[in-house]
Amino acid sequence: MNTQIITIAARATIEGTKPFPEIVGLLIEAGVESYHVDYVAMQKTYYGGDGAVVKTAIALEGLPPVGEDFDVTALRQNIADSQMKGQSWREFSIRAMQGGVQGYFAFLRGQRVTYFGRQGDQHVEWFPGAKKG
Secondary structure, X not given: OOHHHHHHHHHHHHHOOOOHHHHHHHHHHOOEEEEEEEOOOOEEEXXXXXXXXXXXXXXXXXXXXXXXXOOHHHHHHHHHHHHHHOOOHHHHHHHHHHOOEEEEXXXXXXXXXXXXXXXXXXXXXXXXXXXXX
C-alpha cells in the first residue's frame, strides 16, 4: 500500500478538503481494500489486499464519548446529511458517536460500510449506486 497517499487521504478527511467519493478513489489508488474507524481508540486502520496494514490517528479534539445506545434512525439521517448536504467528517463523527456508533468498517471493494455500537448492534449502508449482492 502507498502510505503517502493514505496519509494524504486521512488528512483530507479530517480537514474536510475532499468529499467521500474522492477519498475512496485515493484509498483505492493507494491499494486499500478496507478500513476500520475506531472512535474509542481514536484511530483508523487501513487494510490492503496483500495483508499490509497502515494506522493513522484520528486527530480531532472535542469529540464526545460514544453513546451507550445505537440509534439507527439517527445514523441513517447522519449518512443522508453527509451524502446530500456535504456535511464534514468531523460533524458526521460527532453525530455518529452521540448516536452510539463505536466504529465502522468501510469495505471499498464490497461498496458498503458496516457501523457497529457498543452492544454489538450493526447497520450496513451501501455506497450510493452500489450493486447489492
